[in-house]
Amino acid sequence: MKKDAPFQWDEKRKNAFDSIKKYLASAPVLGAPIPGRPLVLYIAAQERSLGAMYAQEIEDRKERALYYLGHTLVGAELNYAPIEKICLALVFAIQKLRHYMQAHTIHVVSKADPIKYILSRPVLSRRLAKWEMLLKQYDLVFVPQKTVKGQAIDDLPGEEIFYVDVLPPWQMYFDGAARKDGAGAGVVFVTPPNHLMPYSFTLAQLCSNNMAEYQALILVLQMAIEIGVRDMDIYGDSKLVVNQVLGEYEVKKEYLIPYHQRALQMLNQLEDIHVAHVPRSANKLADALANLAATLALGAEESMQVTVCNRWVVSLLGEENVDTTNMICVYTVN
Structure with a gap:
């Protein structure tokens, strides 16, 4: 029976160990918010899940992540229109971290404007009415999502785009x-x-x-x-x-x-x-x-x-x- 080769502390293992020590000794990936500065809330919605990230600009336009959130859509949420899934991502992030919302101005970044969609609807369903009451409690500012080239999206697709393949009730x-x-x-x-x-x-x-x-x-x-x-x-x-x-x-x-x-x-x-x-x-x-x-x-x-x-x-x-x-x-x- 062949014995295992003896452990060797080669250059590759030494570099990997040094990298781990450096990572553990560095500042944490998630930081604490700085009072008085606005926060940035990134929200995204996919077919079966939502995502959100709170961040804050610290220096030289660099941002530090503060909190990550994720939610798997269940039940009737799966049948929401795409724009309403984005609205749900915003509501979900607000409900989870109300203490952040109360202490800071929040710049909301997403592909579509969930704030305008909720607050400008002439007729509100029971669900949208609840969301409207929640949003009015906080200082929210919508910022269009940037493209890869760094230019803001000026024109969002019409509302009919958001309702493609949405199941009826x-x-x-x-x-x-x-x-x-x-x-x-x-x-x-x-x-x-x-x-x-x-x-x-x-x-x-x-x-x-x-x-x-x-x-x-x-x-x-x-x-x-x-x-x-x-x-x-x-x-x-x-x-x-x-x-x-x-x-x-x-x-x-x-x-x-x-x-x-x-x-x-x-x-x-x-x-x-x-x-x-x-x-x-x-x-x-x-x-x-x-x-x-x-x-x-x-x-x-x-x-x-x-x-x-x-x-x-x-x-x-x-x-x-x-x-x-x-x-x-x-x-x-x-």
Whole structure:
């Protein structure tokens, strides 16, 4: 068996060791901010991640890095428009290092101006409204990102460029149905690629039709929170429930107050949500699912799967044709 060669302290190893000693003895890579001087915040956004770096000019136009930040996009953040991802990078950096923001003027450097985008929007979604309130607390100045040649970018691409390949929000339809012998809720999710996800729930206790409508809405919100959807349009054909949630109608029935409060509490956990009323004709699938569940009136802990098929009972061609379209899961909800 051949023995290992003895260790030799050659010139290459000596130079490497000296380099390590010099690096460890030098000033740290990240420095502390100097009071009274503005900070530079570099932000960038990619398809699935955000990055930010705080820096400060020290001398001869040299900058010292102060802090690095990174964030992996999750859930509905992945569907943000490119400009909104840049806005999110700014908001993320502000939230992580508020003490830097409060003590310094911040020069924000990026490809697009997130400050102008947030503060100049005529109509703000709930998410952008929160970001606007945050930005107004600090002294922020936008600086266009430099090119490799050192010249500032004067003209940013139009807003239409920022919305290329952005997925639309999820659509969610809900409906409730109550009968003398049972109550049910129907929920339909429509994903951005237009895939239907239908669900039918039997409600374990008898209730009024408005209570069933509220429970259907709460089921929609609960499922959205669980699967991480944050950007969605919710539609229901109950004008009472929709307008009470929007604050246009007062909740006069005491037995509806707990449902109304629960729905608002869950809505506050989501970000970009739009609730709207639609006629029953536009909510046929959710209505059918709710009535199906109310008719089945399953007992506690019971569930079943219902296959929905297209079928010719008697085909003109003399052949029977069956086309299974989807599977509806029916659950019991207490």
